[in-house]
Amino acid sequence: MIQLKEISKTFYSKKNEEVTALKGVSLEVKQGEIFGVIGYSGAGKSTLVRCVNLLEKPTSGDVVVNGASLKNMSKNELRKSRQNIGMIFQGFNLLKTATVYENIAIPLKLTGISSKEIPTRVEKYLAIVGLEDKHHVYPGQLSGGQKQRVAIARALSHEPDVLLSDEATSALDPETTHSILDLLLKINREFGITILLITHEMHVIQKICDRVAVMENGEVIEQGNVIDLYSSPKKRTTKKFVNSLFPNDLPKEILEQLKKRGPIISMTFVGTSADKPALSQLSKKFDVDANILSGNIVQLKDKPFGKLVAHIQGETEETDKALHYLKEEGVQVDEVEINES
Template identity: 50%
Template sequence: MVELIELSKTYQSKNKTVHAVDNISLKIENGEIFGIVGYSGAGKSSLLRCINMLEKPTSGQVLIDGTDITKLSLPDLRRLRQSIGMIFQHFNLIANRTVAGNIAYPMEVAGKSKAEIANRTAELLELVELSDKANVYPAQLSGGQKQRVGIARALANDPKLLLCDEATSALDPKTTRSILNLLKRINQQLGISIVLITHEMEVVKEICHRVAIMSEGKIVETGTAFQIFANPQEEITKGFVNSVLDIQLPAHLLTDKGDNKQLIKVVFKGKEAEEPIIDSMLRNFSVKANFLHARIDYIQDTPMGVFVLELAGDLAERERAIAFLDRETAGTEVIPYVS
């Protein structure tokens, strides 16, 4: 387990103190994928680098399996870092080494035997599906392949913890999905804890178990990935969630249609997203519904649905129908027409 206790990191810049990490306390459980989300300058990278002491915290503690690594001697810290792998946004591969050579490098530094290095390199090449690229140089690889090499290199010394610094932000959407699937498989098969920093909520939706939202050096909200998407509390969190789930209806659909119609947004969470609640409403109340938007996302295999419909009928029936939806779903919202 990783535990941060009142962790701070400050920098001096042109007579100004910058609080990159500001008194953060956080627990990351063994075997989970933990996302740290924030805009550029929020302090995400500084926080991540404090976890493996690439940045020395100004104050506070970093506990890994109960050991405060801020108090370790340099030799002990070097040994501990062998149990922490790191994946970088821009890959950081050694240009004059082959794929196999890049993967082998951390094991060479750790003093492993040639036989150990050869066996482990072959295992990792198979794991990241690059066995046919062992003798190829980085310049001959695609971005996704380079990141697979970076992941294999990070796993070379059998780490307990994997730190990912914007590991997919330099990749196209299709390649991003393949890398996230690989990280998910590594987490499930090897039980490795993963801390992943990102500004992309699609990444969080696809892979993270729990999430912390970071702003101006502070953690402003934490929760499971589903909690964060289904019920964001802070405005910055709502902004991140809306970047993935926001509904933008064309102007003509928002034009006032008269007194007997209104637009309704309905949110479903969990099992209710798979229940025929809308069908029940239409059968039990004298209203008609025109669907303008419908979407169901799966966050850690739990469904969350957002529907927008135009509800038609007399006012009393519409109010009864909306009250029914309020009771049976996660909530409704009336979207005002534009005159």
């Protein structure tokens, strides 16, 4: 559905200094999936998502949406293609002096939708976002979450195949964020709309994304299925994001003392393995003591995912048997390095 091919973007400051925001970024978003791009401030995320509909024109590379290259389109062709790419922003971008109804109806009128069709669309999409009773209310009378729902309804009213989300939840409180993410998930499942979202919040990726790309300094440093990146992050930045959900703050001195009496392991549980009492069985099956040092179980989009750090105390032969048993039970086991803790 969306293909970014070796996208680079260079800006020039007022002093004519060259600033490279994107460096040869390539990724592909499949039809009907929710694809997340995560990175810290300055990673190039916002520039990347704005290149998808050419709000930012790439310095080099190509953008292909639904099989058509946007970069080679005329202004008129690009304008028509953009109607098929909805976008929601962190700041909502609503007209303050227009009602909720008008905020949705005016863009429809400007894109040539008939006056007979406009009320039907406004009604339909306000109902979808749960604001059917807010037609004549002004944005200043709405909460942040309600404003974002109006923005989503406005984007959906053009009936796009693709929805871009530029940090759409980062200005919202946690409870409202969850409700907006639930809404995006509902839209994706019921309408089959492909969603590309950018965020700096790992729980956004965790809750609704199928695949994810991690950005740093204008480059994609790692990408893949969410479960794969949670299970086996390769890059330091990816590990930092994942570890924010599974903190391990034990002092180095304590870990060093424990390791003298047996291995300290990190255990990753995915899907059904997260429901098995594998760790609790170790002391019953082998001559070892298993103590949990830290951990958490979270719900990914479709599967539970857990990560525990534990100390397995016992003789080497018995601890080896215990670790082998865990792996046979579908648990990913990695020994914790002290200098990474």
